Amino acid sequence: MWDKRVDVLSVWKYYTAFLVFLGVVLFMRNASYSSVYWLNDGRPFVSNKAYFYLQYLTCIFVVTITAKMFGESFRVPVCEYLKSFSISTRQIVFYRYVGLLLSLIIPHTAATAILFSKVNASILDYVVIFPKYDPFPKLNILIPMTHCAIALNFYIAMTLFLMLIFREPVLPVVLIMAWCALEAGPLNRIFKHYDMFAGSFTPQDFYSFLPPNILWMLILQPVLLGLVFIFYGKGSFLNAPLQRLIIFLSRRHD
């Protein structure tokens, strides 16, 4: 049986910081302030900073918490040590993943719902100031809640997958942080609607449940999680193809 206490002790500081962050975001006027516009094709368009806080900055917390919670289990010596006990991959990875997902998604979804109700209020205020946009449709709060839930699960899946490859937590966190830094720069302009953090630096379609970036995250996350659940604790993933390649090349050289 996995001792949940160990997970709690490993992440409680970061998790508390995450909750404080969500609380602070809810009080930030900047996070919900929205401007609206009608696109040339007649579609409504809302611009705000909500996803910068709810996806971009949240990603940093989620990745850190995931790495802190699972980092030890993915280190090769610890992974081997765990295999010497009668404990299954389901218990080491799957149940803990579900627990982590729920403990992150519940407060985050609540924060998203509250923030987007403020966004709707901000839209009304904007329309009062600029009546030429009136009437402007309110946002369906379920849509950003869905976007954020899918994105949050993807951040967890991506961290677990990178830890599966690197067999340790530091490098995946560094890689993801480097990616986040690039996102604030050129990447969002290159990938546009397909960008992982579309909506954080570029406009997002708040009227569609599955905009392009959310769609590819939704498709990719079961693949990443599947690979993690199948290959956790096995030496065959990536190591083996690499070894085969080295052996093949050395034989050719001989």
Next chain:
Amino acid sequence: MLKVSNVTYSYKNDQPVLKNVSFTLRDGIAFLLGENGSGKTTLLKVITSILTSEGTLSINGIDSRSDEYKSLISYLPQEFDIYPELKIVDILRFVALLKKVDKSKVNLEVRKAAKRVNIEDILDKTFKKCSCGMKRRVGIATALIGNPQMVVMDEPTAGIDPKERIAFYKTIRECFEGKNVLISTHILDDIEILADNVVMLARGEVTYCGSYKEFRNSLNGRLFQIESKVGEPPVALSGCRVLSSEKQGTVVKYRVVGDAGIMPECAVPIDPATEDIWLYYQGGKDDVGQAG
């Protein structure tokens, strides 16, 4: 009693690391010896079910494929540093739950194990702040939890000073009295302090398995030293094995194993050191059958 039968293991696309390994270990402290790369760690991982191999293993008749097997065995890896940021008590609790100790008895088991290795006073200390010797004690405490029948340790004294090593082995002797303990090492001094039994691995094969006493006496009366001048024709040694040679100025000293009857007159009987026995079971320097 640990019984290993016809165990063969190979990593992907490689030559077998373990070749048809078979031996039986009775209760007591046994050392698994072998050079680096001889397959010691692989064998320990097979015994602890970390790796799945061909062949069969059992502890007191319970097969390694049964669920009960893992509860009979405790594994102490070479560097025990799981969750270094946690307190020792939390690490011990974690291991107790992994070993499926009843939740109501976890605290009792943890206290009991801590008392036996004398770490009761530092249970609230963070693991990473412990000294090397303390960390080893914590490792032993984890191995004690759940009252295992067999304890497997992978080079537990690597990198610690002689004083701590002696203290470590004293604790092992006290804590695991009457249990089956298998310790891998290539530190020869360790064997002399503690070994009841010895298993020697060379190139993935068992070259010796038996009591330490027999192991220690296995070259008695059969080890000789032969001196030869550099450049002289070799001394014919049919039926003998040269274990090692040492050049001292113009003289080369050979340590040779063979029956006294077939030794040349110049051969002087000597007392075997543990290194000689090690070399003998590892295959020696060569078996050309000549010195010089």
